[in-house]
Amino acid sequence: MNVGLPFLIPALLGAQLVLTLVLTKGEICPGQRGRVHKTLPVLLVGWLLATVAQPLAVLPLLALAYFTMKVKTGKTRDAGPLKVFYAATGLAAVVWIMMAASLPLPAAALSLAAIPLFGALLAQLLLTQARSRLQAFHRLLPFTGIASAMVSVLCVLWMASQLGEAEVQALVSTIIAALVCLVAALLVWAMHLLTSKTVNRWQLLAAAALLVGSAYFETVLMMSL
Numbered sequence: 001m002n003v004g005l006p007f008l009i010p011a012l013l014g015a016q017l018v019l020t021l022v023l024t025k026g027e028i029c030p031g032q033r034g035r036v037h038k039t040l041p042v043l044l045v046g047w048l049l050a051t052v053a054q055p056l057a058v059l060p061l062l063a064l065a066y067f068t069m070k071v072k073t074g075k076t077r078d079a080g081p082l083k084v085f086y087a088a089t090g091l092a093a094v095v096w097i098m099m100a101a102s103l104p105l106p107a108a109a110l111s112l113a114a115i116p117l118f119g120a121l122l123a124q125l126l127l128t129q130a131r132s133r134l135q136a137f138h139r140l141l142p143f144t145g146i147a148s149a150m151v152s153v154l155c156v157l158w159m160a161s162q163l164g165e166a167e168v169q170a171l172v173s174t175i176i177a178a179l180v181c182l183v184a185a186l187l188v189w190a191m192h193l194l195t196s197k198t199v200n201r202w203q204l205l206a207a208a209a210l211l212v213g214s215a216y217f218e219t220v221l222m223m224s225l
Helices: 005-025 030-037 040-053 055-070 082-100 105-129 135-161 165-170 172-189 191-195 201-222
Strands: none
Touching (some): 005 055, 005 105, 005 201, 040 055, 055 082, 105 201, 135 201, 165 172, 172 191, 172 201
């Protein structure tokens, strides 16, 4: 198993799905749209890292790179060739399917749950960096994360049930660490909702770090299947 791919590719795919909604359905001015466009290189770096272990990831990388370059030139600055962005998202879905097909079923289910979980957090981080005023997204994305985290917990338990008693005992601390990091990430992520304050990028970066920690321990569990 390629370490990190079951979570990196879902994060990129999920973020692109959210940004697709933002760019097509979100009521944003050209200035906000331009700032969202400026966050796309973050996704390009992610896809570049993915190509190291999954060569097929070069397809969404090239499509997204083309879109990113076009929104910086001429009349496409405001909207850009959105069909290319749709294609990049579709290719990202294909890459995830190809990657998930190589995983055991419980691990594939966990990777599927990671699309809304990791994708929503990455998308909110990018929108916050872009100073987006789409407050509905800042409220809904954490709830999306909470719902998908519940599914992730069930997937972790499913993976644990596939192991022998001796293996489970050896991995108890790993399972607990994964769940603790996951819960902590959700609490930090939703802090702005609990305190009625404005979300900030440092809060989301801290939540992302905890979520990556949870993914690390979940990957250790995956590799035991």
